[in-house]
Amino acid sequence: MADVCLPHGFRRPVRKKPGQEKAGQAAFGSSLFHIHVISPSPFPMQKNSPFTLHRNSSCCAARRGEVRTEHGSFQTPMFMPVGTLGTVKAVTPENLIEMDAQIILGNTYHLYIRPGHELIRSLGGLHRFMHWDRPILTDSGGFQIFSLKELARITEQGATFRSHLDGSSLFLGPEEAIAVQEALGSDIMMCLDTCIPYPATRDEAIKATDLTTRWARRCREAQSGTSQLLFGIVQGGMYGDLRRDHAHALVDIGFDGYALGGLSVGEDKALMQEMTEAVIPELPPEYPRYLMGVGTPEDLVEGVHRGVDMFDCVMPTRNARNGTLFTSTGKITIKNARYREDKAPLDAECTCYTCRNYSRAYLRHLYQCREILSYHLNTIHNLHYYLNLMAGIRAAIERDQFTAFRNDFYGKLAGE
Amino acid sequence: MADVCLPHGFRRPVRKKPGQEKAGQAAFGSSLFHIHVISPSPFPMQKNSPFTLHRNSSCCAARRGEVRTEHGSFQTPMFMPVGTLGTVKAVTPENLIEMDAQIILGNTYHLYIRPGHELIRSLGGLHRFMHWDRPILTDSGGFQIFSLKELARITEQGATFRSHLDGSSLFLGPEEAIAVQEALGSDIMMCLDTCIPYPATRDEAIKATDLTTRWARRCREAQSGTSQLLFGIVQGGMYGDLRRDHAHALVDIGFDGYALGGLSVGEDKALMQEMTEAVIPELPPEYPRYLMGVGTPEDLVEGVHRGVDMFDCVMPTRNARNGTLFTSTGKITIKNARYREDKAPLDAECTCYTCRNYSRAYLRHLYQCREILSYHLNTIHNLHYYLNLMAGIRAAIERDQFTAFRNDFYGKLAGE
Numbered sequence: 001m002a003d004v005c006l007p008h009g010f011r012r013p014v015r016k017k018p019g020q021e022k023a024g025q026a027a028f029g030s031s032l033f034h035i036h037v038i039s040p041s042p043f044p045m046q047k048n049s050p051f052t053l054h055r056n057s058s059c060c061a062a063r064r065g066e067v068r069t070e071h072g073s074f075q076t077p078m079f080m081p082v083g084t085l086g087t088v089k090a091v092t093p094e095n096l097i098e099m100d101a102q103i104i105l106g107n108t109y110h111l112y113i114r115p116g117h118e119l120i121r122s123l124g125g126l127h128r129f130m131h132w133d134r135p136i137l138t139d140s141g142g143f144q145i146f147s148l149k150e151l152a153r154i155t156e157q158g159a160t161f162r163s164h165l166d167g168s169s170l171f172l173g174p175e176e177a178i179a180v181q182e183a184l185g186s187d188i189m190m191c192l193d194t195c196i197p198y199p200a201t202r203d204e205a206i207k208a209t210d211l212t213t214r215w216a217r218r219c220r221e222a223q224s225g226t227s228q229l230l231f232g233i234v235q236g237g238m239y240g241d242l243r244r245d246h247a248h249a250l251v252d253i254g255f256d257g258y259a260l261g262g263l264s265v266g267e268d269k270a271l272m273q274e275m276t277e278a279v280i281p282e283l284p285p286e287y288p289r290y291l292m293g294v295g296t297p298e299d300l301v302e303g304v305h306r307g308v309d310m311f312d313c314v315m316p317t318r319n320a321r322n323g324t325l326f327t328s329t330g331k332i333t334i335k336n337a338r339y340r341e342d343k344a345p346l347d348a349e350c351t352c353y354t355c356r357n358y359s360r361a362y363l364r365h366l367y368q369c370r371e372i373l374s375y376h377l378n379t380i381h382n383l384h385y386y387l388n389l390m391a392g393i394r395a396a397i398e399r400d401q402f403t404a405f406r407n408d409f410y411g412k413l414a415g416e
Numbered sequence: 417m418a419d420v421c422l423p424h425g426f427r428r429p430v431r432k433k434p435g436q437e438k439a440g441q442a443a444f445g446s447s448l449f450h451i452h453v454i455s456p457s458p459f460p461m462q463k464n465s466p467f468t469l470h471r472n473s474s475c476c477a478a479r480r481g482e483v484r485t486e487h488g489s490f491q492t493p494m495f496m497p498v499g500t501l502g503t504v505k506a507v508t509p510e511n512l513i514e515m516d517a518q519i520i521l522g523n524t525y526h527l528y529i530r531p532g533h534e535l536i537r538s539l540g541g542l543h544r545f546m547h548w549d550r551p552i553l554t555d556s557g558g559f560q561i562f563s564l565k566e567l568a569r570i571t572e573q574g575a576t577f578r579s580h581l582d583g584s585s586l587f588l589g590p591e592e593a594i595a596v597q598e599a600l601g602s603d604i605m606m607c608l609d610t611c612i613p614y615p616a617t618r619d620e621a622i623k624a625t626d627l628t629t630r631w632a633r634r635c636r637e638a639q640s641g642t643s644q645l646l647f648g649i650v651q652g653g654m655y656g657d658l659r660r661d662h663a664h665a666l667v668d669i670g671f672d673g674y675a676l677g678g679l680s681v682g683e684d685k686a687l688m689q690e691m692t693e694a695v696i697p698e699l700p701p702e703y704p705r706y707l708m709g710v711g712t713p714e715d716l717v718e719g720v721h722r723g724v725d726m727f728d729c730v731m732p733t734r735n736a737r738n739g740t741l742f743t744s745t746g747k748i749t750i751k752n753a754r755y756r757e758d759k760a761p762l763d764a765e766c767t768c769y770t771c772r773n774y775s776r777a778y779l780r781h782l783y784q785c786r787e788i789l790s791y792h793l794n795t796i797h798n799l800h801y802y803l804n805l806m807a808g809i810r811a812a813i814e815r816d817q818f819t820a821f822r823n824d825f826y827g828k829l830a831g832e
Contacts, residue, residue, distance in 0.1 A: 086781065090788040115756070115781045123759060123777055131773045340531070343539060357547045361539055365502060365531045372506040375788050 050229055050256050051076075051288045051309075057402045061280060061307030064397040067103075067257070067288050069135040069187035070227050071127065074102035076288065076309035077393050079300060079386045080137060082317060084110050086120075086130040089317050090375040091383065093132045099352065099384045100391065103135040103187075105312045108180050109144035112172070113163050117183035125185030137312070138186035140177045140219075142233070143261070143293065146195035154194055156211070174218035182224060190259065191219040193233040198266045205237030213249045220253055229256035231290060237262065238271055240278035247282035258283045259290040260308075264299075273302055280307040297326060297389055298413075301406055304393050316386045320378035323367045326385040328412050332360075334378070339364040352384035353377075466645055466672050467492075467704045467725075473818045477696060477723030480813040483519075483673070483704050485551040485603035486643050487543065490518035492704065492725035493809050495716060495802045496553060498733060500526050502536075502546040505733050506791040507799065509548045515768065515800045516807065519551040519603075521728045524596050525560035528588070529579050533599035541601030553728070554602035556593045556635075558649070559677070559709065562611035570610055572627070590634035598640060606675065607635040609649040614682040621653030629665045636669055645672035647706060653678065654687055656694035663698035673704040676724075680710045689718055696723040713742060713805055714829075717822055720809050732802045736794035739783045742801040744828050748776075750794070755780045768800035769793075 055064040065076045081088045081096060084107045088096060096104065106126055111117060123129050126136055145152045145159045152161035158173025172180070177192035192215050194208045212235045223230055232250035236243030243260075250258060260279055263272045276291065283289055290310035291303045300311050316326065323334045327347035332339070334346075342360035354363070354377040366374035389409075396405035471480040481492045497504045497512065500523045504512060512520065522542055527533060539545050542552055561568045561575045568577035574589025588596070593608035608631050610624045628651045639646055648666035652659030659676075666674060676695055679688045692707065699705055706726035707719045716727050732742065739750045743763035748755075750762075758776035770779070770793040782790035805825075812821035 085785050085787060086778070087787050087789040090792075092789065092792070114785060115777075119757060119777070122757060123775060129775075129778055129781075131778075341535060341538060359539060359545075361531075361535070362502070362545055362547075365545075369501050369530060371501060371503050372788060372791050373503045373508065376506075376508070376792065 048226075048256075049286045051286060053285065055397055055400070057397055058400055059403050060305050062304045062393075062397050062402040063285075063307060063309070064394055065288070065309060067135075067309070069103075069229060071133060071135045071187050074135055075394055077300075077304045077390055077397075078102060078310055079390045080105045080310065080312040081383050081386075082107070082312055082314045083130070083132075083136075084314075085114065086111060086126060088379075088383075090321065090372075090379040093130070095353075095380055096132075096383070097134075099380065099387050101134070101383065101387055103137060103310075104132065106136050106138045106184065106186060107141070107144065108138045108177065108184070108190075109141035109172075111138075111184060112141065112180050113165055113170070117180040121183040121185070125183075127185060135187040136184075137188035137310075138181045138184055138190065139292070140181070140190040140192040140233075141172050142177075142190075142193040143195050145172065146197075154211075156214075158192070158215075174215040175222040178219050178222040178224075178230075182228060186228060188229045188231060188257070189219075189223075191216045191230065191232050191255070193235055193261050195262045195265070196235055196237040198238060198262075200237050202237075202239060202242075205235075205239055205242055209235045209237070209242055209246050213246065213253075216250055216255075217253050220255070231255055231257040231259050231288075233259045233261035233292070234279050234283075235262050236275075236279075238267055238275060240275065243275055243279045244282050247279050251282075251284060255287070257288040257290060257310075259292050261292045263291065264294045269299070269302075272299075273306065276303065276306045276308065297386070297409075300386070300389060301393070301409055304397075304402070305406060316382035317379050320382040321375050323374075323378065325363075325378060326382055329415065330413055334360065334364050334367050336364075346381055347385070350381065350384065350388075352381050352388075354381040354384075464642075464672070465702045467702060469701065471813055471816070473813055474816055475819050476721050478720045478809075478813050478818040479701075479723060479725070480810055481704070481725060483551075483725070485519075485645060487549060487551045487603050490551055491810055493716075493720045493806055493813075494518060494726055495806045496521045496726065496728040497799050497802075498523070498728055498730045499546070499548075499552075500730075501530065502527060502542060504795075504799075506737065506788075506795040509546070511769075511796055512548075512799070513550075515796065515803050517550070517799065517803055519553060520548065522552055522554045522600065522602060523557070523560065524554045524593065524600070524606075525557035525588075527554075527600060528557065528596050529581055529586070533596040537599040537601070541599075543601060551603040552600075553604035553726075554597045554600055554606065555708070556597070556606040556608040556649075557588050558593075558606075558609040559611050561588065562613075570627075572630075574608070574631075590631040591638040594635050594638040594640075594646075598644060602644060604645045604647060604673070605635075605639075607632045607646065607648050607671075609651055609677050611678045611681070612651055612653040614654060614678075616653050618653075618655060618658075621651075621655055621658055625651045625653070625658055625662050629662065629669075632666055632671075633669050636671070647671050647673040647675050647704075649675045649677035649708070650695050650699075651678050652691075652695075654683055654691060656691065659691055659695045660698050663695050667698070667700060671703070673706060673726075674699045675706040675708050677708050679707065680715075685715070685718075688715075689722065692719060692722045692724065713802070713825075716802070716805060717809070717825055720813075720818070721822060732798035733795050736798040737791050739790075739794065741779075741794060742798050745831065746829055750776065750780050750783050752780075762797055763801070766797065766800065766804075768797050768804075770797040770800075 050068045053065045066073050081101050081104050083104045120126055120129050145161050148161050152159050160171050174192045181189040193212045196205050196208045216232050232255040234247045236246045288309045291308040295313050325332045325346050328349045339360040345355035396402045466484045469481045482489050497517050497520050499520045536545050561577050564577050568575050576587050590608045597605040609628045612621050612624045632648050648671040650663050652662045704725045707724040711729050741748045741762050744765045755776040761771035812818045
């Protein structure tokens with residue numbers, strides 16, 4: 001049964017073709033629907049898009065799809081665990097597969113500095129290096145260089161920056177960012193972009209966004225093959241019209257997918273959502289959409305609601321190491337004395353390895369002792385929480401019940 | 417085919433009954449021999465011994481057996497990974513099972529201080545607390561208190577010491593050591609002993625050993641049931657005659673097994689082996705023998721050669737976290753630059769998860785980055801190395817080829 005439509009203040013995509021939704025719903029209305037089978041899309045696709053749309057929600061922009069890469073497909077909406085240095089911190093690839101992680105992220109900046117992209121190339125690429133044969137998306141390094149602040153200098157040519165490790169001077173321009181990502185052999189590469197601080201004046205935002213457009217074109221031209229996908233990154237600061245214009249500029253260049261960058265940089269949630277709403281309708285629905293570096297479980301639900309297909313964030317892994325654990329009824333700070341004798345699992349609803357086998361009391365003990373197993377078990381739980389949330393979202397969209405799912409999600413968090 | 421007998425300067429056990437060895441060999445000469453079946457012992461056993469002897473070597477004191485506990489049996493000779501604080505550092509119980517760890521060790525002193533034995537009892541005991549349903553041996557805390565040196569004061573009654581965590585004053589006597597271990601619910605408890613520093617005068621050694629005897633008797637009397645086994649600990653410093661006398665004193669009290677304590681405390685290898693050779697023949701062969709806190713792979717081989725059944729040591733786990741890895745051809749320091757581009761696994765002969773899936777270059781990268789996965793993968797490898805070494809030793813003794821195994825082991829280390 002489809003959701004009852006509720007007002008949610010969301011504009012429908014402006015480039016939608018007539019009849020798209022109905023066809024989409026018909027194609028996946030059968031109970032024989034297997035989501036891992038790549039079905040012929042009911043939508044007229046641009047040639048070579050890696051994206052197959054399985055279903056649109058009838059009440060909001062949420063959509064269910066699939067992205068094909070050289071290392072297989074992943075289902076969307078999807079969350080990508082962050083594997084900065086060739087490892088998703090504190091877990092093995094087998095742990096990730098058990099929790100059905102379908103794609104992970106690697107950080108170009110970090111791998112460029114250590115151990116170096118040429119070493120990884122000589123060892124057979126990032127997949128073989130880290131023993132992961134499912135898809136990998138690499139960022140471009142732009143956000144990390146932005147984070148270095150005074151250690152970086154941006155020119156038309158690219159970014160000159162100092163290594164956070166040994167202070168050595170390094171350079172990364174659009175061509176270098178692509179060369180590094182090609183050496184790593186990721187399935188999805190990201191264009192080098194200039195991230196805009198928040199707050200920034202309109203002039204600053206225009207200048208940085210225009211440079212990002214020129215770099216995006218150079219990235220597209222630098223790409224040497226088509227087996228690795230390349231996504232453009234929409235900037236524009238917190239100016240909705242700049243973001244819309246930038247989306248159009250990137251679509252004119254033509255990429256395999258489109259990301260929203262420069263969000264979750266200090267602005268409030270409403271502004272982040274406003275920017276998402278400004279950009280998504282301007283992107284061709286035939287391509288995947290990726291909200292970079294976001295976010296909390298609520299952010300994921302809201303992103304999906306607004307039409308986002310892909311997310312990444314260090315939050316589940318970093319919080320795990322800090323002892324902050326996500327549950328269906330809210331966050332737990334495991335070091336709290338109230339859990340000292342608590343025999344219950346972290347989350348009674350959770351089916352992860354940690355919740356199946358360990359009590360809160362044990363997890364508190366491990367955390368208090370800073371045992372390595374603490375980081376391992378907490379990370380498994382938090383990533384499972386995120387991936388399971390996305391699996392629930394996907395299932396809800398397949399039934400066209402995403403709005404009900406969203407209401408239920410907030411209801412549980414509120415203790416209803 | 418049996419080993420060719422070589423001179424090894426080892427005296428046979430003095431308490432052996434005539435005809436024992438022949439019977440033992442006959443019982444296990446068949447190729448249908450299944451080592452996990454508890455066979456009737458060919459030896460006249462003292463009532464209630466948890467040990468079944470499967471086979472003696474014809475050329476040395478090495479022996480193949482099995483120890484029964486409340487949580488199942490483990491095969492000997494066996495190495496016990498150390499799980500100080502309710503976790504074998506950096507691995508899960510499932511990792512341990514995959515490498516066929518059959519028994520692990522928990523540290524009474526550490527668990528007494530954090531999280532406390534009463535808490536563990538209230539949570540169902542150490543097995544349930546840490547999700548491990550195979551045997552656990554707990555030490556008595558004696559060695560840790562000895563290690564505290566100026567923080568501890570020993571009297572007839574027991575040891576008063578300050579917590580290494582918060583400086584609070586604590587007391588552990590023989591009765592308390594048993595009570596704590598009963599609360600933890602380990603399968604094998606150890607008597608509280610007084611460890612003797614090295615070097616120590618003969619008078620110091622006599623005084624401490626006599627106190628250990630009185631404490632051992634009090635431990636035996638304090639024991640409230642028989643489901644948990646209790647081992648005595650032979651002290652005597654580096655005086656062979658004191659150690660022999662102490663073995664006799666403990667055997668007179670009567671325990672479920674006998675340990676050699678106070679070794680590997682700074683003395684050289686020859687002296688440690690001399691002390692082992694002094695004690696083992698004085699112990700009744702019907703009971704398991706445990707060399708505490710030992711040691712290197714060579715120490716294990718030499719201990720087995722001298723008739724030891726059980727070992728524990730932090731070396732494989734601690735070295736793993738320090739990047740020192742054991743292989744069939746010697747130790748590797750993984751941070752060395754020579755491994756930067758090395759595509760080979762740590763040990764071409766090794767079948768562990770780490771060696772099956774990762775290169776030395778990757779492991780070096782993880783170690784250089786201090787990634788948590790580095791500790792995990794290194795620990796899996798080192799523990800697998802130790803447990804696999806013991807499995808090889810057991811198989812060799814079953815074929816009565818331990819001497820050949822020992823020669824081969826040293827040959828590989830020497831690069832032959």
